[in-house]
Amino acid sequence: MPTDRTIDSVMLKYLGNEFRTVNAQLPRIRKTLNELLKETQPFVLLHDGGRHFFRRRELDYLAEIISSDECSTLMLPIIFEVGSGRMEVIVRSQDPTQAKVFAAILDIPVDSKGGMIRISRIQLSILRKKLQTTTLYVFVP
Amino acid sequence: MARKIHVTRPTKIELTRLKRRLKLASRIQKIVKDRLSILIMEFLQTVRECASIKENLLGQYDQAFRSLLVTEGYHGRALVLQEILLARMPFEVQYLSRNVAGVRVPLFELQEIEQEKLQTELSGCSSAMCEKTGRLSRKCLETIVDLSERQKTLELLGSEINKVKRINNALEYVIIPGLEETIKYLTMKFEERDREEADRLKRVKLLIEGRQAYAY
Numbered sequence A: 001m002p003t004d005r006t007i008d009s010v011m012l013k014y015l016g017n018e019f020r021t022v023n024a025q026l027p028r029i030r031k032t033l034n035e036l037l038k039e040t041q042p043f044v045l046l047h048d049g050g051r052h053f054f055r056r057r058e059l060d061y062l063a064e065i066i067s068s069d070e071c072s073t074l075m076l077p078i079i080f081e082v083g084s085g086r087m088e089v090i091v092r093s094q095d096p097t098q099a100k101v102f103a104a105i106l107d108i109p110v111d112s113k114g115g116m117i118r119i120s121r122i123q124l125s126i127l128r129k130k131l132q133t134t135t136l137y138v139f140v141p
Numbered sequence B: 001m002a003r004k005i006h007v008t009r010p011t012k013i014e015l016t017r018l019k020r021r022l023k024l025a026s027r028i029q030k031i032v033k034d035r036l037s038i039l040i041m042e043f044l045q046t047v048r049e050c051a052s053i054k055e056n057l058l059g060q061y062d063q064a065f066r067s068l069l070v071t072e073g074y075h076g077r078a079l080v081l082q083e084i085l086l087a088r089m090p091f092e093v094q095y096l097s098r099n100v101a102g103v104r105v106p107l108f109e110l111q112e113i114e115q116e117k118l119q120t121e122l123s124g125c126s127s128a129m130c131e132k133t134g135r136l137s138r139k140c141l142e143t144i145v146d147l148s149e150r151q152k153t154l155e156l157l158g159s160e161i162n163k164v165k166r167i168n169n170a171l172e173y174v175i176i177p178g179l180e181e182t183i184k185y186l187t188m189k190f191e192e193r194d195r196e197e198a199d200r201l202k203r204v205k206l207l208i209e210g211r212q213a214y215a216y
Helices: A009-014 A033-038 A058-063 A096-107 A121-130 B012-075 B077-088 B128-215
Strands: A043-045 A052-053 A078-083 A088-092 A115-120 A135-140 B092-102 B103-112
Touching: A033 A058, A052 B092, A058 A096, A078 A115, A078 B012, A088 A121, A096 A115, A096 A121, A115 A121, A121 B012, A135 B012, B012 B077, B012 B128, B092 B128
Parallel strands: A078 A135
Antiparallel strands: A043 A052, A078 A088, A088 A115, B092 B103
C-alpha cells in the first residue's frame, strides 16, 4: 500500500529552493482514498500549516468510479502541475488509477505516457468542476 | 521609463548578483502569471456556479412559498406558525476550508442531526402538505448554504486576483525593467572601463616605444 509517511518523490521535486514558498499549499503527505473514506472529517495537512478538507460527496463519487482495490492506491489530493507557457497541465503518477478517474469524468480515453498524464486547460476546468477538493495545483517555471 | 536601481559599488560581483536576481524575477513572474490565469479560471467557474445556484434557489423559493401558502390556506395560519416555531435546524453546518491555488476558501459541509430529524418536518402536523413544505424549505436551506460558500469563495478569489495582478505588474513594469536597466548600465560602465584601459595601455606602449627610440 503506498501510504508513505514521508514526502513522496513527486512532491519533493516541487519543493526545491524558491518554489517552496510559491507551492506552500502542497500537502505534507498524501493519503489514499481508502484512508480518507474512513476518516470522519477527511483532510490533509499542508506545508503552510493549514488543513485542506475533502468533500465527502467527492470521495464517495471517486469510490464509485474505481474498484475497491484501486481505492487503496489512489493518492489524494491529485496534483495538477501548471507549467509556464504550456497550454496543458501535467499529472505525474506511475499509478494508472488517476488516468482511469480522468477518463471516467471526461468520458474520453486518457492514457499515461511515461508516468505523465497531459490534460488540456479546457479539460482541466471540467475536472476541477467535478473534483474541487480532491485536486490541487502546483506551479513550476 | 524604467528607473535605475541604485548600485552602491559597480563591481563585477554586483553585476553577477543582479543577473541572478533578474533570472529569478523572470522565473517568479512566469509562475505568478500562471497562478493568475488559474485563479481567473477558478473565479469564472465559481461565477458560473453561483449564477446557476441562484437560479436554482429562486425556483426552490417559489415552490416552497407556494406550498406554504397552500398549507396555510388548508390548516390555518396559527398552526403553520406554531410548526415553524417548533422546527429546528435539520443539520449542522461545519465550517472547513480547502485550498485553491494558494487561497484558503471555505468549505461548508452539512451534517445531519439524527435525533432531531423528525422535528424538522413540521412535526405536529402529519399531513402531506406540511411534510412537503418542510421538505421544500429544507432544500432551500441547503441551497443557501451552498450559495454562501460559493459567494465567499468568489470574494476571496477576487481579492487574491487583485493582489496577484499587482505583484505581476510590479514585476513586469518595475522590478524586471529596473534590473535590466541596471545591468545595462553596469555592462556599459565595464565596457567603458575596458576601452579606457585599452586606450591607456596603447598610450603607455607608445610612450615606451618613443622613449626607446629616443634612447637609441
